[in-house]
Amino acid sequence: MKAYIEQHKDRFLKELFELLRIPSVSSQEEHKGDMLVCAQKLAEYLLAAGADSARVYETAGHPVVYGEKTIDKSLPTILVYGHYDVQPVDPVGLWKSRPFEPEIRDGAIYARGADDDKGQLFMHIKAFEYLVREGKIRHNIKFILEGEEEIGSPSLSGWAKEHKDLLACDVILVSDTTMISDKVPSINCGMRGLAYVEAAVTGPDKDLHSGHYGGAVNNPINALCSMIDSLIDKDGKITVKGFYDDVIELSPEERAMFARAPFDIEEYKHSIGINDVKGEKGYSTLERTGIRPSLDVNGIWGGYTGEGAKTVIPSSAHAKISMRLVPNQEWHKITELFEKHFVSIAPPGVKVKVTPLHGGNGFLMPVSSRAYKAASKALEQVYGVEPVPSRGGGSIPVLADLQYILGANPLLMGFGLERDTIHSPNESYLLSQFYKGMEAISLFYAYY
Amino acid sequence: MKAYIEQHKDRFLKELFELLRIPSVSSQEEHKGDMLVCAQKLAEYLLAAGADSARVYETAGHPVVYGEKTIDKSLPTILVYGHYDVQPVDPVGLWKSRPFEPEIRDGAIYARGADDDKGQLFMHIKAFEYLVREGKIRHNIKFILEGEEEIGSPSLSGWAKEHKDLLACDVILVSDTTMISDKVPSINCGMRGLAYVEAAVTGPDKDLHSGHYGGAVNNPINALCSMIDSLIDKDGKITVKGFYDDVIELSPEERAMFARAPFDIEEYKHSIGINDVKGEKGYSTLERTGIRPSLDVNGIWGGYTGEGAKTVIPSSAHAKISMRLVPNQEWHKITELFEKHFVSIAPPGVKVKVTPLHGGNGFLMPVSSRAYKAASKALEQVYGVEPVPSRGGGSIPVLADLQYILGANPLLMGFGLERDTIHSPNESYLLSQFYKGMEAISLFYAYY
Numbered sequence: 001m002k003a004y005i006e007q008h009k010d011r012f013l014k015e016l017f018e019l020l021r022i023p024s025v026s027s028q029e030e031h032k033g034d035m036l037v038c039a040q041k042l043a044e045y046l047l048a049a050g051a052d053s054a055r056v057y058e059t060a061g062h063p064v065v066y067g068e069k070t071i072d073k074s075l076p077t078i079l080v081y082g083h084y085d086v087q088p089v090d091p092v093g094l095w096k097s098r099p100f101e102p103e104i105r106d107g108a109i110y111a112r113g114a115d116d117d118k119g120q121l122f123m124h125i126k127a128f129e130y131l132v133r134e135g136k137i138r139h140n141i142k143f144i145l146e147g148e149e150e151i152g153s154p155s156l157s158g159w160a161k162e163h164k165d166l167l168a169c170d171v172i173l174v175s176d177t178t179m180i181s182d183k184v185p186s187i188n189c190g191m192r193g194l195a196y197v198e199a200a201v202t203g204p205d206k207d208l209h210s211g212h213y214g215g216a217v218n219n220p221i222n223a224l225c226s227m228i229d230s231l232i233d234k235d236g237k238i239t240v241k242g243f244y245d246d247v248i249e250l251s252p253e254e255r256a257m258f259a260r261a262p263f264d265i266e267e268y269k270h271s272i273g274i275n276d277v278k279g280e281k282g283y284s285t286l287e288r289t290g291i292r293p294s295l296d297v298n299g300i301w302g303g304y305t306g307e308g309a310k311t312v313i314p315s316s317a318h319a320k321i322s323m324r325l326v327p328n329q330e331w332h333k334i335t336e337l338f339e340k341h342f343v344s345i346a347p348p349g350v351k352v353k354v355t356p357l358h359g360g361n362g363f364l365m366p367v368s369s370r371a372y373k374a375a376s377k378a379l380e381q382v383y384g385v386e387p388v389p390s391r392g393g394g395s396i397p398v399l400a401d402l403q404y405i406l407g408a409n410p411l412l413m414g415f416g417l418e419r420d421t422i423h424s425p426n427e428s429y430l431l432s433q434f435y436k437g438m439e440a441i442s443l444f445y446a447y448y
Numbered sequence: 449m450k451a452y453i454e455q456h457k458d459r460f461l462k463e464l465f466e467l468l469r470i471p472s473v474s475s476q477e478e479h480k481g482d483m484l485v486c487a488q489k490l491a492e493y494l495l496a497a498g499a500d501s502a503r504v505y506e507t508a509g510h511p512v513v514y515g516e517k518t519i520d521k522s523l524p525t526i527l528v529y530g531h532y533d534v535q536p537v538d539p540v541g542l543w544k545s546r547p548f549e550p551e552i553r554d555g556a557i558y559a560r561g562a563d564d565d566k567g568q569l570f571m572h573i574k575a576f577e578y579l580v581r582e583g584k585i586r587h588n589i590k591f592i593l594e595g596e597e598e599i600g601s602p603s604l605s606g607w608a609k610e611h612k613d614l615l616a617c618d619v620i621l622v623s624d625t626t627m628i629s630d631k632v633p634s635i636n637c638g639m640r641g642l643a644y645v646e647a648a649v650t651g652p653d654k655d656l657h658s659g660h661y662g663g664a665v666n667n668p669i670n671a672l673c674s675m676i677d678s679l680i681d682k683d684g685k686i687t688v689k690g691f692y693d694d695v696i697e698l699s700p701e702e703r704a705m706f707a708r709a710p711f712d713i714e715e716y717k718h719s720i721g722i723n724d725v726k727g728e729k730g731y732s733t734l735e736r737t738g739i740r741p742s743l744d745v746n747g748i749w750g751g752y753t754g755e756g757a758k759t760v761i762p763s764s765a766h767a768k769i770s771m772r773l774v775p776n777q778e779w780h781k782i783t784e785l786f787e788k789h790f791v792s793i794a795p796p797g798v799k800v801k802v803t804p805l806h807g808g809n810g811f812l813m814p815v816s817s818r819a820y821k822a823a824s825k826a827l828e829q830v831y832g833v834e835p836v837p838s839r840g841g842g843s844i845p846v847l848a849d850l851q852y853i854l855g856a857n858p859l860l861m862g863f864g865l866e867r868d869t870i871h872s873p874n875e876s877y878l879l880s881q882f883y884k885g886m887e888a889i890s891l892f893y894a895y896y
Contacts, residue, residue: 192659196757205721207872211640211842212626214772215684215742216733218726221767222680222745228670229677273653276796278666285664294663297670298760303747304768308475308599309644309805310535311770311842312746312871319669320752322759324662348724357757394659395759 001442004130005435013109015045016122019084020102020111026062026085026151035062035147038084042125042145043067049125050132051143057163059155062147066166069132070140076448077140079169080128081402081410082121082176083149086113087423094425107431114429116422120175120415121145123434127441139445142169146398149176152358153398160405169408171371173444174399175437177392177414180261182433185379185387188412189372192293193325193362194395195334199342201227201317203350208313218349220317221302227345227352228319231295236280238295238323240341246328250291257367261286261388290391294324320357324393331359360397363410371411371448378443379413382436413444449890452578453883461557463493464570467532468550468559474510474533474599483595486532487511490573490593497573498580499591505611507603510595514614517580518588524896525588527617527856528576529847530569530624531597534561535871542873555879562877564870568623568863569593571882575889587893590617594846597624600644600806601846608853617856619819621892622847623885625840625862628709630881633827633835635820636860640741641773641810642843643782647790648801649675649765655751656761666797668765669750675793675800676767679743684728686743686771688789694777698739709734709836719866737841742772768805772843779807779845808845811858819859819896826891827861830884861892 005012024038025031039056046054046067054067062085089099089112097103102111109119124143131137144167146156160167180186203220204213233239250258263286269277279288288294302317304310325334339354346352365372367389379387392412399410415437420428453460472486473479487504494502494515502515510533537547537560545551550559557567572591579585592615594604608615628634651668652661681687698706711734717725727736736742750765752758773782787802794800813820815837827835840860847858863885868876 194659194759196759203722206869208720209842209871210742210744210746210770211642211737211772211840212866213720213737214744214770214841215736215740216725216727217720217722218724219744221748222676225673225676225745225748228673232670272656272661272665274651274665274797275799276666277664278795278797279664288663289659289661292663294658296658296662296667296761297673297751298658298758299751299753299762300669300673300765301749301753303745304536305747305749305766306475306536306538307477309768309770310475310598310746310871311642311644313744314747317748318753320757322658322662322757324659347726349722349726351723392659393662394657 001127001130001439004134005438012126016119017102019118019122020113021100023100024085024147025088026148027088035085039063039065039147042084045125046143049129057159059159061155064147064156064159065145066143068140068142069137071137073140075139077142077169078448079142079144079167079172079408080124081172081174081399082124082145083117083147084121084145085147085150086116086118087150091425096426104431108428109431109434110426110428112427114427115416115420116427117149117176119429119434120437123175123415123437123441127438130442131445139448142167149398156398157401157405160402164405167406169406172399172402172406172408172410174410174412175414176396177412178416178418179414180388180390182417182430183385184262185383185385186261186390187372187375187379187387188392188414189367189389190327190364190391191362191399191412192393192395193329193331193360193400194322194397195325195331195338195359196320196322196357197335197338198355198357199319199321200353201350202315204313204315207315210311210313213313217313218347219313220350221314223347223350224302224317224319226347227342228297230345236278238293240338242337243334246330247293247326248328255287257389258286258290258391259284261390289393291326293326293329295321297321324395325362327362327364329362331361335359360395361400361404362395363400363403365409365411369409371409374444374447375411375413377447378440381443382440413440449575449578449887452582453886460574464567465550467566467570468561469548471548472533472595473536474596475536483510483533487513487595490532491515493573494591497577505607507607509603512595512604512607513593514591516588516590517585519585521588523587525590525617526896527590527592527615527620528572529620529622529850529858530572530593531565531595532569532593533595533598534564534566535598539873544874552879556876557879557882558874558876560875562875563864563868564875565597565624567877567882568885571623571863571885571889575886578890579893587896590615597844597846600808602806604846605849605853608850612853615854617854620847620850620854620856620858622844622858622860623862624844625842625860626864626866627862628836628838630865630878631833632710633831633833634709634838635823635827635835636840636862637815637820637837638775638812639810639840639847639860640843641777641779641808641848642770642845643773643779643786643807644768644770644805645783645786646803646805647767647769649798650763651798652761652763655763658759658761661761665761666795667761668798669762671795671798672750672765672767674795675790676745678793684726686741688786690785691782695741695774696776703735705837706734706738706839709838738839739774741774741777743769745769772841773810775810775812777810779809783807806845808843809848810843811848811851813857813859817857819857822892822895823859823861825895826888829891830888861888
């Protein structure tokens with residue numbers, strides 16, 4: 001595809017810039033109109049690239065774009081997933097150029113969405129265009145582009161259930177993640193799932209004076225702290241009963257393969273300003289975030305938190321607690337186990353309530369799969385190095401849902417880099433990654 | 449004084465309500481102006497009641513009001529202490545009527561400060577007015593009213609040192625506490641001290657994504673919870689090294705005397721809506737709050753506390769932690785012990801900072817003292833029952849300072865009741881206690 005890119009790169013950039021100029025911020029009501037404009041533009045692009053059909057579907061939230069080209073129903077079908085919504089741009093004062101006025105500086109495109117995910121999804125549209133126009137298309141190709149990824153995809157799963165037959169596919173192809181570096185390509189072959197709850201511990205039915213009652217009453221903050229403390233033991237294991245039942249241990253061979261990823265612990269600690277790491281005994285830092293589940297308190301509050309001192313024993317204390325899950329852990333089940341466990345460890349004098357907030361399952365793309373192998377060959381050809389399999393610590397719950405609904409595994413072939421600072425000011429995307437990504441995607445189809 | 453109250457009660461309430469309408473929240477900068485307004489109003493009230501002089505003194509913080517009437521320097525002098533500042537009103541949504549719009553419901557005044565301490569100090573002004581107007585005054589009476597009690601009285605001790613001669617007295621008379629019930633009057637003959645600190649636990653130098661880092665990094669909230677949990681052992685003992693070194697154990701006789709106080713554990717639990725009490729092994733509930741030290745978290749915060757879910761590992765977590773001390777425990781020493789201990793238990797990957805906020809020592813008023821006996825007779829006459837000596841769980845650290853500076857013991861003749869829920873929403877003060885309190889105070893002067 002290299003020659004095709006060389007020939008059309010000016011047009012590619014012009015088209016991408018038009019997409020980046022649309023301020024499609026899904027979380028902000030004022031941009032509701034922009035979401036539709038962006039969705040319509042993508043449907044146009046799909047048709048122009050060679051789709052048989054492309055359509056904007058309304059949902060309860062922002063619209064979904066669906067387009068496809070069917071060659072022969074007996075051939076494999078690839079479903080490309082992407083999202084056209086972007087994060088808010090604040091603090092806007094920290095941007096060097098305007099977030100919705102794309103600009104090329106030092107070999108990178110600067111704009112909100114340049115990487116996440118407009119830049120990355122656009123590569124798929126252009127690789128598709130190349131395959132169609134050059135007569136190289138040998139699969140049925142479908143596109144599902146949503147406008148709610150940055151707000152947790154509230155509509156897509158429901159929509160996908162209703163349109164299950166339309167979306168039927170053999171593999172879900174996604175570029176919405178990073179690779180280790182542009183010298184060390186990697187393929188994300190698994191993401192963690194998530195179970196996120198809010199817990200409330202209630203003691204006395206009103207706030208009490210800590211002088212009059214202190215020492216005689218179970219303080220809900222102290223109680224909550226003790227309960228939280230007990231959730232992780234001294235070996236870094238989560239104590240929720242049954243939590244590890246469905247966790248699959250990796251084989252020594254698999255662990256060795258993942259350990260190929262370059263990693264410098266000193267650099268890691270320095271990058272986040274800590275003097276020591278901490279986690280489950282017996283696992284490396286990359287394993288702790290990649291292949292092992294974890295539990296974190298994401299927020300805590302209770303009592304007096306203003307300026308100065310207030311001598312109060314509060315009636316209640318609260319925490320937001322989330323667990324990252326590994327593939328094969330089912331988030332509804334884990335949520336239930338947590339709830340049962342947390343209620344069971346409530347000490348005398350307090351009541352505990354756990355409210356599930358949301359969650360999703362993790363998923364795997366086995367390195368032995370046809371899709372992984374095709375992606376690996378494609379990346380090796382473009383980058384000159386065999387890619388490293390990696391596991392993402394984060395979650396894309398909607399992909400786990402799509403996997404479940406469609407029965408097809410997602411393949412995460414991401415071309416973002418840490419330097420792109422997605423979600424932050426001055427988001428960017430390297431032109432070299434943009435071009436190499438398109439080439440690698442076209443080769444994926446060749447090898448699949 | 450009964451007849452005098454009957455005759456003037458409407459005016460008394462009108463004047464008190466004017467005082468209660470001033471939102472004199474000492475901990476909130478926005479109320480700085482209200483503090484001065486409140487102080488000026490009190491100086492006016494003292495003059496109108498019959499003081500020779502009354503004046504508002506500026507301090508580095510909120511003003512101090514001082515007023516006096518000198519009859520004869522050879523007569524005993526009583527210094528009345530009170531405070532006109534109040535606690536914040538949040539959560540304001542739980543108030544049934546507006547906190548600074550006093551209202552009478554079911555025989556009680558509802559307002560922030562209705563009991564603590566505007567309602568109680570106002571009784572002293574009116575008892576004083578009665579003695580002056582009816583020609584019954586037989587002591588020199590001084591008033592010291594501060595505006596910083598709820599924030600730990602940072603200015604009064606210094607001011608009192610500078611004005612030691614002005615404040616010279618034989619006894620410090622205070623109504624800023626509760627009695628056991630309106631059927632069982634009690635005199636507080638000792639208060640606990642206080643050491644109040646704020647602790648910050650910092651991990652990574654920025655907020656992190658809990659998916660990318662969860663499991664590998666010591667989460668400051670989890671760390672803070674574990675550290676807090678470790679502060680109290682399974683027997684309810686505080687684990688801070690050296691904490692109990694200066695605690696004096698009471699004799700079995702003393703414990704028996706205090707145990708005369710009627711106490712119904714079921715009623716206690718019911719009154720605050722808990723199903724069980726909790727505290728130091730080997731001590732009763734009343735002992736746990738009266739003669740034993742305690743430790744409570746008064747506030748905690750960190751991470752995401754808004755609506756819904758945010759998958760963050762916060763950079764830091766914070767808590768306000770206070771210890772109630774018994775007489776003979778010195779609060780500076782305890783604060784230092786706490787700081788040293790808390791820093792020493794910081795786990796790897798986080799840094800800990802402890803900031804002392806305020807504190808004070810506890811103190812005792814012997815039951816054999818002239819002041820105690822006069823108060824006992826006064827209360828017996830009004831309530832028809834001999835009062836029980838009790839020990840207050842709360843702290844008025846400034847009184848320990850005043851005792852030290854002036855060489856006079858404080859007598860705590862409090863008329864609050866548990867039902868008043870001071871520091872909480874819907875603070876109230878029973879009208880019957882308001883009237884009986886005035887009468888008892890006037891009789892105290894008669895018997896002293």
